[in-house]
Amino acid sequence: MHVLIAGGGIGGLVLAQMLAARGVAATVLEAAREVRPLGVGINLLPHAVRELMALGLLPALDEAGIRTRELRYLNHLGQTLWAEPRGAWAGHDAPQFSIHRGQLHALLWRAAAARLGERLRSAASVVGFSEDADGVEVTLGDGSRMRGDALIGADGIHSTVRAALHPADGGVRWQGIQMWRGAVSWPTLWDGQTMCIAGDTRAKLVLYPIGAGAKPSERLLNWVVYARQADAGPAPPGRQDWSREAPRGVVTPQVAHFRLPFIDPAALITASAMASEYPMCDRDPLPWWTRGRVTLLGDAAHPMYPVGSNGASQAILDARCLADALAAEPVVPALAAYEAERLPKTAAIVASNRVGGPERVIDFVAERAPQGFTDIDQVASHEELAAIVGGYATLAGFAVPRT
């Protein structure tokens, strides 16, 4: 069997390595000419890290990223409304990682290159495909063609494969929330392994360290600010390009009302070399992903709001499911089994992320106590908060295992 994978992003590169580990040949066709360290921070949840550990990638992850130890939800005054251990500290058999997306991509690319050799191709944009009884033929941007037994569209939120399967797809959806992001070397906060999400119904500030800083006393601190800028609509502003620069003067007013005792958000944003903007967007879940020998994976199949740390993790879980299926069965039933397992689960996460995912806990408290609180128990019970945060973990498949 020879599997063609359109897209050498996080999902495509992991799938190729998993297939190679199971003795299935795969070729990755990546449109970009070179691998550049694009993006800012990204989180990998324990159930996805477990899959990367099985590929022997734990040392590389430890070298590039930070094992996330704790997650805190705070209001805009810095008062803690919920804190929980993460990864191995929460009882999982694998850590959670906070990591620079460009470094994660680079380490996955190196690992895939070691396994695939010339079957990992850059400057290979998939522009079309056709299917017959024996296989799939892919057309590349330079006009060349390649045959395989299956085609996996792992080509991201603007997927060409998805567009061909679903020409009437409604396109990228925007709920009116703009996101700005950056990273800068900053004095270490707390234990240097803690992630926090602070805010209220107006704006959220996400902070997590993703690597070593310029000095031993600092860490490379990833920040994200997001706030509603418009009513929900089908058309987000501009193309969803993770590298588009935003004027700093637009970002700092969003968090001007924050009074956090441990950081001045405006100073953090101003100190960053670059702030990029990315609208919080997704697509409506599809009724099906698979037609015969062709299917979708990761953002091509189920782009979701980047809340709850799930985008990359769900792509990796897709890859595991698909690799197992392809190693066990002929192509057509394997792809159907993969879709039956993964489509409903990921569609539920897309829907939950649209209403805030676990970060909804911040709005829940802010609506009851917009000016802050002296005792969180008088604002919301532990059970109410646990239902929001723990309910999401169960939905996304990373609830702490019960012993």
Ligand SMILES: Cc1cc2nc3c(=O)[nH]c(=O)nc-3n(C[C@H](O)[C@H](O)[C@H](O)COP(=O)(O)OP(=O)(O)OC[C@H]3O[C@@H](n4cnc5c(N)ncnc54)[C@H](O)[C@@H]3O)c2cc1C
């Ligand atoms: C440049 C970039 C930067 C990002 N930065 C962040 C970030 O900072 N934080 C975050 O949370 N998420 C970020 N993401 C999104 C995140 O990587 C994904 O949500 C998640 O990892 C799911 O991975 P994926 O493999 O499905 O998609 P992606 O990681 O988006 O990978 C899709 C790949 O397909 C390639 N491709 C597209 N069209 C074609 C085609 N026609 N033929 C061949 N190849 C094609 C793209 O070049 C890309 O490499 C970024 C994505 C990209 C592409």
